[in-house]
Amino acid sequence: MLDDFMARAALAGVGVALAAAPIGCFVVWRRMAYFGDATAHAAILGVALSLGIGISVFGGVLAVALAIALAILSLARRGHAMDTALGVLAHAALAFGLVAVALLPGVQIDIQAYLFGDILAVSRSDLALIWAGAVAVSAGVLWRWPGLLTATLNPELAIAAGIDPHRERQVLTLALAVVVAVAIKVVGALLITALLIIPAAAARPFARTPEVMAAMAALTGVISALAGLGTAWILDTPAGPTIVCVAALIFAASSALSRAATTRG
C-alpha cells in the first residue's frame, strides 16, 4: 500500500492533522495565531540552513523554528510588545531564509514546495518522520494536558496548584516547533497556521469541554486532509492549498450551523 503515492500522501495528511489538532486548540485558546505564523515562517530559514550545511530538512526546520519561537518569547519578556517581536522575527526569518536559499551554491531547490507543501512527493522516510513527530506531540500533550490547560486558563491559578506556567509555555512552544517541522512537507510554511487554527475554530461551536473540542478538531483536520487530497486529484489543483480550502469550507458550514442553532433557540 505504501508504494502508492496517494496512500502515502493520505497517511501524511492524517498524521499532520492529528498532531496539529490539540496544538491548534491551544493556539486558539491562548490567542497565539500570529506566534504560530512566525514559527512557521522561520521554517524557510531552517530549510535553507539544512540544505546549506547538509543536514536533514526536518532537523534544520525543527531547530530554527524552536530557536525563533524562544527568541520571540525572550524579546517579549524584555519589554518589546509581543506584536512587534513577532512582526520583526517572523518576517526577518522568512526573508533571510529566501535570500539564503538563493545564495546556496549549486543547489537547485523548488522553494514552492516548502512554501506551499508537496504532499504528493512524500517518501516512506518522510512518512516515518511525520508519524514519529505526530505520536511524540500527541503523547507530550496528553501527558501535560492538565497543566497546559490550567496554565492556559489562568497563570496564578496554575501556580497556586503547583504548576509552573513558564514551563508549560515552553512545552507548548516545543510541540509547536515539532508540528511545523512535520507539516512543512504537507501544507508548506505559509499554510501551516491554517491547519492549526481552522479545524479548532470549526470545532468550537459544538464543543462543551476542551477535550471534545480537541477531538472534533482532529476529526475536522483528518476529513479536510482526505477530502482535500481527493479534490486536488480530481480538479488537478495543488494539494496543500486544496486541503486548507476544504477546512475553510467546513469552518464556514460550522459557523452557519451554529448561528442557525442560536437563532432557532
Place this chain on the structure above:
Amino acid sequence: MSLVSAQGVSVAYDDAVVLSHVDFTVEPGEIVTVVGPNGSGKSTFLKVLIGAVRPSAGRVTRKPGLKVGYVPQKLAIDPSLPMTVERFMHLPSRRNKGEVGEALERVGVAHLAGRQLASLSGGQFQRVLLARAILGRPDVLMLDEPTQGLDQPGSADFYTLLENIRRDMGCAVVMVSHELHVVMSASDRVICLNRHICCQGAPEVVSSAPEYRALFGTGTHGALAIYRHEHDHAHDDCDHDCDHNHDVDREHTENA
C-alpha cells in the same frame, strides 16, 4: 506553627516599590482581611503568599505540605475555550465526583454544574471559584477581592458563606479587599496595607440593630462591620501634606 509567614518582605518592579518590609503571619483557622486602596500592593502581597511573585527581599515560609485554596481576582475566560463548571472543578487533577458535587452544593451553585463558565454572572462565577478552592480541604483559603462587583447584600451573603466554610472546615482565610471601612464582621484581624502595613486591628462590630441597619441597610444580616483606621505615622515618601486619608490620597497611591 503558623500556616504562612512573611518576614520583611519587599517587592519592587524596576524602580517602583510595591511592598516594603511587610511582616505577616496566618494562624490556623483565623480570618484575616487585608484592606488597602488601589495600587497599595495588596494583590501583589497575596501573590507573594501563594508563591506567584518572588519577593525582592525578605522571606516567605509555608508550613510543609500546606494546602492553599486560591480564588483569583478576575478570571477572564476566553470565549474560544469551552469549559463547563463541572469540568473546571476537575482542573488540574481529577476529583471524586461526590466531593465536587458537595463543594458546589456548599456554595449554593450545584444547579450550575452543566453551564459554561463564560455564561455565568459575576456572583455565580465567584462561588464556582470558591467551590473549586475548597476541594481537597485546604489549610488556608486565599481570596483576591472576591466581592468586587457585588452589591452590599451580595457581599454580605458571600461573607456569611465564607464564615460558614471556616466554621465547618476549619480553614484559615486570607482575603484582600478594596473596601477600606466596611469589612467582613467575622474577620479576626484587619490589616491595612499601603505598600507597608499601615495599621492593624479588630473590626468594630456594630451590635445594636437600628444602628447597624442605618449603616448597612437590610439584607446584610450582620455580616459587615466597620474598620477604624488608626494611622499614627507619616509616609517618608510623601512630599505633600499627608493626612493619611487613603480615600483621597490618590497621588500617593496611583503611581504604584
